[in-house]
Amino acid sequence: MAEKVIQDYDVVSIEKKETRATHVEELVSKGLTYEDAAFLDGVSKKEESRIFHKVDVRLVPMLALLYLIAHIDRANIGNAKIEGLEASLNMEKTDYNVAVAIFFVPYILGEVPSNMLLTRFRPSWYIGGLVLAWGIVMTFTGVVQSFGGLCATRFLLGLFEAGFFPGAIFLVGQWYPPAKTQTRMAMFYCSSALSGAFSGLLAFGIAKMDGTAGYEGWRWIFILEGIASVALGAFCFIALPDSPARSTKWLKPDEIRFLELNHLLYRGKRQTEDVQGPKKKFQWSVLWQVVTDPFLYLQALVFMSNAVPNYGLKFTMPQIIRNMGFTSSRAQLLTAPPYACGAISALVSALLADRYVWRMPFIVGAQTLLIVAYTILFVKAEYIADNIGLCYFAVFVACVGIYPILPGCNAWTINNLAGPSKRAAGIAFMICLGNCGGIPGSFIFLESEKPKYPTGFGSSLSFAAAGIVAALTLEFSFWTINKRNARHTEAEWREKYTEGQLEKMGDRSPLFKYSL
Structure with a gap:
């Protein structure tokens, strides 16, 4: 025996x-x-989880806090509107829509150049500088005296905020492998949803300062939230992690080695090679690869299926709820619960997508919820005072549908871009195109069309439907290419192409497997 x-x-x-x-x-x-x-094989699953948890504690809360403050600062104009912004600055007709939309001009144009600059600097310094700058601009928005002054501060706000989101996505890709990206993105992206809740609650409290030091309540919304951004920007310089190699104070040598090898395994190059030196020439070939990549345009359409409904709703939700017959103060408070549900849906969706390593079903499921929500609002909003419960429920469904889309879209995009240079430029380019949806999102809800808002609800419905078509097309394309490339072994492909040719192809290499 x-x-x-x-x-x-x-x-x-x-x-x-x-x-x-x-x-x-x-x-x-x-x-x-x-x-x-x-060495990498000797790291147990338990040890791997412990190392990534250490990164989570340092990186994710900081990005979440920054993203929270970024969205509060860009969207608090909607809260200021119902507290007297337009009357104080003698705004009329579509002036509000213009002020909202002008933010997106530098925001869209600045994303790709900003991410290319990011690879030349320490992320903590670069991102910290951006937050500090937009916090100062936000603070001064509280003292503008004209519509022109408001447009100027909104333009500068868009210019400085442009680099943060694509930079944050790039930073996540530097620390985590593909299967762990969406959950982390969702953890800080759900703060976008929470920003709507906090924005309403903060506006409710801050507006009570009306008359303090001779300033109206809406001015204090900008001033106090701007000061908070300045403080957070300064904190970035010491709190935001740059890379494993620069994190010796809180990571052990073996943990740094594991993270760098993990990055090399999944992303293709060591992180020391990811950062371009100041003397390295700009790679026009990378930019050409990005602008000629059809998949990035489809991903941008998926992004827009969030951007148009999201910005339209974010800038207008206080007014939509006020149209139901509530006071300004009550409307500010009632914006919080839908946003909180949106945050939960983003996190749950991301956890499931990372668990099954499959993005499309959770993106299309969220887009379907948007179609349901905006169909209800399109049909019933004309008589919103008689359908308060149903329309408020539709606002909840819209938020639950809006917020899972971007974490899934960004994870899907960054996981299907090979090489650090194309990854940095590609994710910024996709976000740049996707954020173009912020411009129509700023104009679709017209004051003259309230409370029905046929343009607003109808446009949101259309972009959600277009996003479903784009997501399904991407899924079919990636699946088809993977199946075609799998017909030959790796050895056969290496016989056909040299190592240099395969590396130059990047994500077009037959050895590259697209993430579904």
């Missing part, structure tokens, strides 16, 4: 050794040295 147990133990031990050797060989085939492959 004892001999049988020993024999069984020996067989199991041999099988484990063979399995490990096979795994090490597989890692070596992906570009690691044998020593690095053996």
